[in-house]
Amino acid sequence: MTDHAVALRDRLLLVFCAVAVAFAAADTYVVVLALPDMMQGAGIPVDELQRAAPIVSGFLLGYVAILPLVGRVADLRGQVPVLTMSLVLFALGSFITAASFDLPTMVLGRFLQGVGGGGLVPATMSLVAARYPVERRGLPLGVVSAVQEFGSVLGPLFGAGVLAFTSWRGIFALNLAGGAVLLLAVWALAGREDAARARSSHAGTGRSGAALLLDRSVGLGLLALAALTTLITFAQPPSLQRDLTWGQLFIPYVDGGSRWVTPIGVATVVSVVALLAWCWFRPRALVDLRGWLAHLVAADLVGAGYLALVLGGIVLAFATADPAVAVCSPQGPWFLAGSAIAAVLLVLHLRRAADPIVPRGALRARPAWGALAVSFLVGWALIAALVDIPLFARTTTQQDSQLGAALVLLRFLAALPVGAVLGGLALRRLAPGVLTAVGMLAAGVSFLLMAQWDATSLDGFGSNVPLVLGGLGFGLALAPVNAAILAHTDEAAHGLASALVVVARMVGMLVGISALTTIGLRRLYAAQEANPGLDIRELGIVQEHAVFVGAAVAAFLAAALALVVLAGARTREVDTADVLRTAG
Numbered sequence: 001m002t003d004h005a006v007a008l009r010d011r012l013l014l015v016f017c018a019v020a021v022a023f024a025a026a027d028t029y030v031v032v033l034a035l036p037d038m039m040q041g042a043g044i045p046v047d048e049l050q051r052a053a054p055i056v057s058g059f060l061l062g063y064v065a066i067l068p069l070v071g072r073v074a075d076l077r078g079q080v081p082v083l084t085m086s087l088v089l090f091a092l093g094s095f096i097t098a099a100s101f102d103l104p105t106m107v108l109g110r111f112l113q114g115v116g117g118g119g120l121v122p123a124t125m126s127l128v129a130a131r132y133p134v135e136r137r138g139l140p141l142g143v144v145s146a147v148q149e150f151g152s153v154l155g156p157l158f159g160a161g162v163l164a165f166t167s168w169r170g171i172f173a174l175n176l177a178g179g180a181v182l183l184l185a186v187w188a189l190a191g192r193e194d195a196a197r198a199r200s201s202h203a204g205t206g207r208s209g210a211a212l213l214l215d216r217s218v219g220l221g222l223l224a225l226a227a228l229t230t231l232i233t234f235a236q237p238p239s240l241q242r243d244l245t246w247g248q249l250f251i252p253y254v255d256g257g258s259r260w261v262t263p264i265g266v267a268t269v270v271s272v273v274a275l276l277a278w279c280w281f282r283p284r285a286l287v288d289l290r291g292w293l294a295h296l297v298a299a300d301l302v303g304a305g306y307l308a309l310v311l312g313g314i315v316l317a318f319a320t321a322d323p324a325v326a327v328c329s330p331q332g333p334w335f336l337a338g339s340a341i342a343a344v345l346l347v348l349h350l351r352r353a354a355d356p357i358v359p360r361g362a363l364r365a366r367p368a369w370g371a372l373a374v375s376f377l378v379g380w381a382l383i384a385a386l387v388d389i390p391l392f393a394r395t396t397t398q399q400d401s402q403l404g405a406a407l408v409l410l411r412f413l414a415a416l417p418v419g420a421v422l423g424g425l426a427l428r429r430l431a432p433g434v435l436t437a438v439g440m441l442a443a444g445v446s447f448l449l450m451a452q453w454d455a456t457s458l459d460g461f462g463s464n465v466p467l468v469l470g471g472l473g474f475g476l477a478l479a480p481v482n483a484a485i486l487a488h489t490d491e492a493a494h495g496l497a498s499a500l501v502v503v504a505r506m507v508g509m510l511v512g513i514s515a516l517t518t519i520g521l522r523r524l525y526a527a528q529e530a531n532p533g534l535d536i537r538e539l540g541i542v543q544e545h546a547v548f549v550g551a552a553v554a555a556f557l558a559a560a561l562a563l564v565v566l567a568g569a570r571t572r573e574v575d576t577a578d579v580l581r582t583a584g
Contacts, residue, residue: 013186016182016185016186017124017186019182020087020124020182021121021147021151022151022154023090023151023182024117024118024120024151025147026154026155026158027114027155027175028059028151028155030171031056031159031171034171035056038106041100042100042101042106043103053319054103055103055106055107056110057315057319058107059111059114061315062113062114062116062118063114063117064312064510065308065311065315066118066304066308067118067122067499067503068304068307068358068496068500068503069301069304069307069357070118071499071500072357072493072495073296073299074123074495076298076299079123082122083120083124083186084183084186084187085119086117086120087116087120087182089115090120090179091116091176091179091183092112092116093108093109093111093112093113093116094176098169098173098175100234101259105234121499121502122498122499215282219275219286222274223286226268226272226274226275229268229271230271230272232249232268233259233262233268249263251263276289303349303350303353303358306346306349307346307357307358309342310342310343311503312339313339313342314335314336314510315510316331316332317331318332318511318514327515357496358496359493363500367485367487367488368488368489369565370565371481371566373504373565374436374565375501375504375505376504377554377558377561378474378478378481378505378508379508379509380508380512380516380551380554380558381551381554381558382474382509383508383512383513384512384513384548384550384551385551387513388516388544388548388551389412389467392450392453393409396457396540408467411464411471412467412471414468415470416472416474418475419471419474419476420475420479422476423439423477424479426479431567432484433480433562433564433566433567435477435480436480436559436562437562438473439477439480440473440477440559441555441559442472442476443470443477443552443555444552444559445466445473447548447549447555449465449466450466450470450544450548451545451548455537455538480562481501482498512554515550516547519550520546523545523546524543
């Protein structure tokens with residue numbers, strides 16, 4: 001392959017990887033506008049909104065709780081297999097969600113989307129970094145890092161655009177199509193080397209090309225059968241139901257039974273089991289299930305389960321909260337108690353396991369665990385920008401649409417990747433603690449300036465100053481935080497370390513949005529009680545000002561903590577490109 005062809009392949013790979021990360025990030029909040037229609041599709045009354053919370057929290061649970069396991073598997077198996085399998089799970093989850101008919105099925109689909117989306121982030125960053133030489137990695141990796149934040153903001157807009165032409169199922173049908181296209185594109189561009197290694201590893205098995213073709217043909221046939229029966233089970237086409245012959249497929253074996261105890265439901269279960277069995281006994285047919293299971297076990301499946309319980313309890317405690325009532329949900333204390341118990345079991349397991357998911361001593365160095373603590377506070381502050389800047393824009397009625405509010409936030413997001421690249425380059429001369437402190441101090445100052453906004457501030461050019469300053473500040477802080485943990489973990493654990501940084505930031509976002517919104521609402525209620533004459537706009541501004549001040553406090557705490565815990569980090573020994581690849 002010529003140099004020009006290699007460069008073209010790498011550019012195309014960057015595009016597809018960036019779109020994959022954006023797809024996963026957008027799906028976090030893509031259901032915001034479609035939630036009432038999805039509730040109707042699941043048979044939930046609109047006035048019982050709390051029952052629909054798992055539709056959102058299910059995705060977050062899969063995204064956050066499984067990410068450390070995915071990062072560890074990427075260290076063991078490689079980035080391309082993890083990336084392709086993540087796309088498979090994302091597409092499968094989209095298919096199940098699009099065809100779902102009740103809440104459990106819908107939540108299952110969203111959970112699988114979250115697992116697939118969570119796997120895309122570390123695998124995509126590592127893969128893109130591996131495809132570019134050192135001197136050319138900064139810009140593409142900065143772009144890929146930025147699209148994660150873009151996707152989170154553009155998710156509701158994507159949902160609104162689709163809903164303008166079709167139902168909520170169209171959102172996930174497009175996700176399915178996009179996931180399938182991305183899977184084929186990534187496999188074609190990046191999977192050939194892995195396929196060649198797989199062929200060489202199976203060279204001594206003695207299976208001929210004809211036998212391999214037969215294995216794959218049968219596997220594809222079983223896959224098509226499973227997809228067809230699943231689609232019919234979920235969709236239950238009225239024309240088939242009314243048919244005297246075909247309609248028998250939809251009659252439950254027991255009175256009042258679900259769709260799974262109908263002939264077509266049983267056929268679906270049998271076809272899926274047959275497909276899994278074929279992949280188990282014929283590893284080269286479609287998916288090497290035994291190989292994946294071996295790598296999951298090697299990645300410490302038990303430890304990953306404990307860690308998932310720890311993170312899952314935190315996600316459920318805060319993602320389902322009503323900030324108008326409390327920081328966490330009514331069941332939050334129970335979820336957090338379960339997380340605490342799981343944390344104790346995890347610590348005991350890590351001490352006893354021969355090869356734990358978090359290798360012994362991996363986070364013992366102060367800059368390593370300190371980077372996670374700083375990342376948590378960065379996420380706490382960052383969520384205020386991503387959520388409350390658009391809310392302020394709509395509150396002041398200057399931007400009364402999702403698109404207009406997103407355009408205000410775009411000024412912040414445009415500066416973020418610039419700051420990320422500058423931060424990576426500045427690491428050659430500045431210590432990570434100092435650089436992180438500078439970035440978070442800039443972010444904190446920007447929030448204090450936002451806390452001075454009034455109803456007309458967004459009309460003036462001066463509103464761009466805090467938006468750009470905040471974006472640059474957060475961007476500057478991403479690279480040094482990741483540099484610290486990479487410098488103080490073994491190379492074989494960099495995938496896990498990258499995943500843990502993302503998890504810490506996501507958990508900080510979940511806790512931060514709940515806590516800051518609660519603070520803002522309490523300030524709103526106090527202002528309303530003190531001055532009943534305030535209108536809705538004025539009360540909304542009071543609430544957002546309180547949120548911005550709270551975010552500034554979190555940013556300043558992150559700056560101070562970075563100076564302490566990141567002091568002495570050996571970041572000049574770390575490749576700048578490796579630093580930037582974890583910034584997403």
